Amino acid sequence: MKLFAGLILSAVVAQDYYDEEGERKKKNMRNDACGCTDKPKNAPDAVATCVEDGGKRKTIDWTCPATGEVERMSNVKCRKIKKKALMNQCGELTCNCKSEMDAFVALMNPDAGEAVASCTIAKKKPTYKLFCDEDSSGTHDAAEASQTFKVKCRNGGIRKNKFDQLLCGNAIIGGDGWEAGPGSMVPGLTCAAPGAPFTARRKRKIKSSAHSKIVGGQIVNRETTWPWIVRLPGCGGSIITQNPTGENDWILTAAHCCEGETSMTVLVGSEDRVQGGQSTDTEFVVNSISIIEHPDYNGSLGETNSAGADVCLVEVPNLTDNQPIGCTNCWAPACIPAQDAHVDDKRLCYVGGWGTTSFGGSQSTLLRDVGVHAFPQDACTSISELTGLVKDNEFCAGVPDFNGDGITDGGKDSCQGDSGGPLVCEESGTAVLYGIVSWGFACADPDRPGVYAKTASFSDWIFTTINA
8 A cells, every 4th residue: 555645634742643652752852843944834823843853754743822732744844834734723824915904804893793804825815714703712713703705905905805894793883872862953052152162062961772863854944943054056054153243254164165166155044045035034145255265175075085174164244234134133153163172972963954855856945954973983984985085084974873784874964965064063052063064975875974074173274264
C-alpha cells in the first residue's frame, strides 16, 4: 500500500502522539516549528511545538492561545506550511480592506450582539465573515447569524457591498427613548431675545413608545403656530430678527434656495403659498437688500464631496415698518441656538411649509406641518443610502423604526418646495430653529429620512453676519 505523505490534522495533544512511541521522541519535542519560520495561513497567533523533526518533513502541534485548541500537522514540509490552514482560525489575519470593513461594522449599531467582521482568507481580494457575536465570545458560533463574502474596496469604501447592514438589527433607529408629543406644532411659542443665541434647555419627559402620538401632516394656523415662517420663490424661510424701526431684518433659508439669485421677494404673514389668498389683511411682500450664502457651501448636497453648509441669510427692510395695518402680531421671529448647541437626540420637532404632499405631487395651497424626530448622528449615518453623504453640519429627522422591521418608518417628511423652511423644537415655550430643510431621497419613504442643515453649526456665522 502506498501511504499519502501529505497534511494530517488532528485535535489531539502532544502526549497522545507519544503513547506508543515511548520516551525517546518526547525528548525531541521543542518549542518551535522544527526550524520552520512560517505559520498556517489562517493562524497568525498559533504557537508551535515541534513534535518530530524528520529533516525535510516535520510533525508540528499548533496551539491557539485564545481557545486552547491543538491541531497537528504531520509529515509536512516547511515551505508548505504557509499554504495550509488549520481547521479553526487562530488570530486576526492581516487582510486588505480591513479599515473599510471596520468602518462598515461601526455603522451597524446592532441590537442582537456585537457585530464582528473577521477576515478568513487573506488574499488580494480577501474573504470576510460578518457575524453577530451574541454571547460576546469573540468567535462565531453556529447559532449566530453570519454572512461570508469576498471583498473588494476602493476609495475608502467596499465596492458592491453584499453584507447586510441590518444582519444584527439596528437598535439605534428604533427602540425606546423617543420623545412623545402632539402631531402638530404647539401654538403660542415665542422668541423673547432673537438678537442673542438661545442657550436654556428644558427637561423633557421621555416615553418608551412615541409612535401612537405621531400623526400625518396637517393644515395649521400660521399666525398662532408658525409666525416666523415666510415664503420665498420656490422655498421657505424663517424670520430670525425683530429689529427696531428703521433697522433691517433678516431671513434664514437654505443656500440652494439662494444659489444664483441676485434679488428675492419675501412673502410675510400669509397662510397661503401665494399672495392674495386668505390673508390679504395681514400678508405683505418685501424685497431683499442682500443675499449671503455661507462661504463653505459648494452646491454638491447629497454627494461625497459636499461641504454641507446649506445656509443663506437674506437681508430685508424692517418688517415692522412694512407690515400692513391689519397685521397685529401677525409675524414673529424664531430663536437661533447657541453655537454647537444642537437639539438633543430623539427629540420630537416640527417642520412646516407649502411643499408637495407627496414626491412629485402638487404643492399645498395652505401651510402644513408635521412632527418628526431628530435622529442621533450615528443613527443617520447607519442608513446605508446616507452613509458618507451626511456631513457633521447636517442631521436627519424622520420617523424612527417603531414597527421593528430594522429600517426607519416612512410617512412623515418635508418634501419638494419645503426647502429652506424651518425645523423647530420647543424649549420651555421658546421656538428654537434647529434645522433648515435641505435635501433627501424622495419624500417620506421608509429608510429615507430628510436631511437638514444643522443651524447650531452656523450660529456664530449667523450672528456675526447680521450684526456686521
